[in-house]
Amino acid sequence: MTFQTLPAAISPSELVQRYFTSFPVACFSLTVLTDIAYWQTSNLLWLHYSEWLLFAGLVFGVLAGVVAVIRRIAGVSGLAWLTILGWILVLGLAIVNSLIHTADGWTAVIPWGITTSIVTLIVMIAVGFLGRGGQAYA
Template structure:
């Protein structure tokens, strides 16, 4: 009988944080989309509610991802797959901006989204793309052993 598993302890374990990190990126990107829809629809409140809920979901999953990342720090087998320090800092800045954006979106009507909420959503999206690019570069180097 052939056994397909090995006892090789040198292989890397899959980090838990990788399960939760994509959710905030998707939620914050969709928040930008719903903020744009709010702006283009001349203030239809449904889009503001969608933005608020997306920010809430992104912050909840972001908090879970941070806890999972801290648990991954305790696991030595996840060391090769840990994100770079710059990525961690950008991720925390993204969550702080999203929390600020959530406070801005808590207001009523047009002024809760258009001048500042939309700008914070754009900055959050740009930082998310930047963090994903840095992370992808590290993982591609790891995969290709460069």
């Protein structure tokens, strides 16, 4: 069995940022799946899963944003401002999505809830690729 070690260049603050960033990625991705499940079954449990996934993703997304901005202001090699603005856009879309999901029943998901979930996921993927490019750490 082999173990991978992290490069020495990764600071503890970057590890914290990566830790907090992984939760919104998982939560917002799963929201699309739970919206599709609700669309197919009309079971309110899936709607409530979507609401909780959005809430958890927003909480950890705000924490990741705070760490990213602190790292950037402190002069530690952090995310570029364009990437940070992209994540703010993702969080803004997730807030709108969360407000849409507070409606009752079918109208909370179809058509605007699932559409906003998919748009949030697409923007999140685009920002992720932007963050992996040459502008990620400036």
